[in-house]
Amino acid sequence: MRQHPVELILARNLAARLAMPTLLVDGRGELLYANRPAEDLLGQAGVGPDRVRRLAERVSSLDPHDPDEQPIVLAEMPGTVALQRGRPTHREIHVVDVAGRDRHVSVTAIPIELPAREIVGALIMFWEVD
Numbered sequence: 001m002r003q004h005p006v007e008l009i010l011a012r013n014l015a016a017r018l019a020m021p022t023l024l025v026d027g028r029g030e031l032l033y034a035n036r037p038a039e040d041l042l043g044q045a046g047v048g049p050d051r052v053r054r055l056a057e058r059v060s061s062l063d064p065h066d067p068d069e070q071p072i073v074l075a076e077m078p079g080t081v082a083l084q085r086g087r088p089t090h091r092e093i094h095v096v097d098v099a100g101r102d103r104h105v106s107v108t109a110i111p112i113e114l115p116a117r118e119i120v121g122a123l124i125m126f127w128e129v130d
Contacts, residue, residue, distance in 0.1 A: 107125070
């Protein structure tokens with residue numbers, strides 16, 4: 001296992017204590033951590049060495065789309081924008097949950113950078129819109 005920058009370690013500690021569903025991704029967009037509320041919303045709670053891999057597969061299978069059911073490409077997702085453009089991003093999207101239901105969620109992604117301004121990851125917070 002490779003060593004992560006202290007900024008990502010601290011972000012993981014923060015995510016673990018947030019009451020809202022939160023994902024942590026590294027600078028390549030690979031899922032590093034999902035807190036319990038995120039696991040509950042994604043329907044993928046569990047333990048074991050392949051838990052993060054299973055969660056990453058689940059996130060990629062959410063079928064993100066707009067209210068008109070037009071697909072949202074990866075480059076337009078808040079997490080990707082935060083990583084590639086280095087700016088916080090917010091967007092409301094629709095996803096398909098593990099039971100096949102369409103869910104309306106609000107997503108905010110915040111880039112995490114080193115003091116040298118290198119983006120090393122992002123916190124992605126999301127919640128269901130009533």
